[in-house]
Amino acid sequence: MLTAALNIAIAAVLLAMLLSLWRLLRGPAPEDRVLALDTLYINTIALVLMLSIRFDSRLYFEAALLIAMTGFVGTIALAKYLLRGNLMD
Amino acid sequence: MLEALASVLILFGAFFVLVGSLGLARLPDFFTRLHGPTKATTLGLAAVCAAFIAFAAGSGNGLSVRELLILVFLFITAPVSAFVLGRAALRRGTPSMTPPPAPLEDADDDRHR
Amino acid sequence: MLRRLLPHPLLSAFLVITWLLLVNSLSPGALVFGLLVAIAIPPLTTRFWIRAPRLHRPAVLLRLVPVVLWDILVANLTVAWIVLTRPADRLRPQFLAIPLDIRDPYATVALASIITLTPGTVSVQLDPDAGVLHVHALDCPDPEDAIAGIKRRYEQPLGELFEC
Structure with missing residues (x-):
């Protein structure tokens, strides 16, 4: 039962990633694209955690944590860039 | 029993992750789009993490709650990302369905320089 | 003395818990190292704090x-x-x-x-x-x-x- 649930869930998350990707490509404003990237990395964390259950491996945890950290820093950097037009002073 | 719980949580989480991205794709302007990913997705991920913990407890490896770290991290960072993006959009005059408040010209990050 | 060693008690508690979750164990070794982390990191971050947050009524x-x-x-x-x-x-x-x-x-x-x-x-x-x-x-x-x-x-x- 868990495997069936996981297969459905993974398909749903992949669909979610496609929707985010569509927004990433479509825009229109740069903010929309950054938001889409932000969503995309959170979707990826969900996907990685699901794969981790699917293949019964604990190795995926570190990957998910690293994606969460780098994703957040990336979003903040991009938003700062939009806010100021430059990153470093 | 735990496996059934994990299955339900997984489906619940996947549903909200999907709704978050659907909101991002279909809502009409940037500020409404901001709502989908910052919370539906966060709740979805919370459910997936809970499923992970339930699954790990059921598979006989003992209780392990370190997936909570991802969750706590996300609950702290998601509002920050949304806030910064929202302010960037206000400052840049991104089109909005409703009249936005006047952007603060002298925002705090410039003041500290 | 305690205040000098732990200027940010809440941050230190948070760091210990985070460390224990990261290494995923409650062994004495992990606990000791967690305490070291909790003592070493707050002084390095004092520049970012206005003052230590204090909970008046937890x-x-x-x-x-x-x-x-x-x-x-x-x-x-x-x-x-x-x-x-x-x-x-x-x-x-x-x-x-x-x-x-x-x-x-x-x-x-x-x-x-x-x-x-x-x-x-x-x-x-x-x-x-x-x-x-x-x-x-x-x-x-x-x-x-x-x-x-x-x-x-x-x-x-x-x-x-x-x-x-």
Whole structure:
């Protein structure tokens, strides 16, 4: 039962990633694209955690944590860039 | 029993992750789009993490709650990302369905320089 | 002495717990190393803190946390329903300006984060001089009511928690 649930869930998350990707490509404003990237990395964390259950491996945890950290820093950097037009002073 | 719980949580989480991205794709302007990913997705991920913990407890490896770290991290960072993006959009005059408040010209990050 | 060693008790506690979760063990070795981390890191970050946050009445957390978690769940279902069924032209998005009674920076950050996590509202801008938090609401037929609700449910307990 868990495997069936996981297969459905993974398909749903992949669909979610496609929707985010569509927004990433479509825009229109740069903010929309950054938001889409932000969503995309959170979707990826969900996907990685699901794969981790699917293949019964604990190795995926570190990957998910690293994606969460780098994703957040990336979003903040991009938003700062939009806010100021430059990153470093 | 735990496996059934994990299955339900997984489906619940996947549903909200999907709704978050659907909101991002279909809502009409940037500020409404901001709502989908910052919370539906966060709740979805919370459910997936809970499923992970339930699954790990059921598979006989003992209780392990370190997936909570991802969750706590996300609950702290998601509002920050949304806030910064929202302010960037206000400052840049991104089109909005409703009249936005006047952007603060002298925002705090410039003041500290 | 204790105050010199641990200038940020809350941060140190958070670091120990984080460390134990990261190594995923409760062994004495992990505990000792966690304590070392908790003592070594706060002094390195003092430049980023205005002052150590202090909880005046931690008991308020017992009341606030369940309310917030419950609101996150319930309101997420509402937003999911809106996203799935409402045509875009029948949305009533609204910017709300919430006049703040709390001034403590930590309380303000907590309030802004809670507002963002409880769906239907995202905080987008803070005017610290005027003490106004600008919030975007996804579907809000009655702005007055929404503002009053946020002030009662979240701001008032946060004020008790962080101030006096």
